[in-house]
Amino acid sequence: MFGEEVCAWIVPDREVKDPKQMVADLLKLAEGKLAHYKLPRFIYLAEQFPLTANGKVQKNKMRDVTNKLLKEGSKLLIEFAPNKNKRK
Numbered sequence: 001m002f003g004e005e006v007c008a009w010i011v012p013d014r015e016v017k018d019p020k021q022m023v024a025d026l027l028k029l030a031e032g033k034l035a036h037y038k039l040p041r042f043i044y045l046a047e048q049f050p051l052t053a054n055g056k057v058q059k060n061k062m063r064d065v066t067n068k069l070l071k072e073g074s075k076l077l078i079e080f081a082p083n084k085n086k087r088k
Contacts, residue, residue: 007066007077008040011048019045023078043078044069 016022023043030039050061069077 005041006038007042007044009044009046009049009062009066011046016045020078023080027080039080041080042066042070043080044076045078 010023010026012022023045026043027039044066050058050065052058066077
């Protein structure tokens, strides 16, 4: 949709000591595999994904949480601005 930004939710399997370094490493890996316009602008390190009673991911809830964090200017979202001039 127009006007929306890509936000990746990451649920680490262990404690993260340096979140910014972990995100930088993940994005470095992703830059080699994804087109520049598919790279996330924001990264959210979550404890778990919001799930329904059936165990399915609640995408609408993820969108709501992300929008709320963006409006609040939360430090829980790590912003990353990929080089938009890069062509692959």
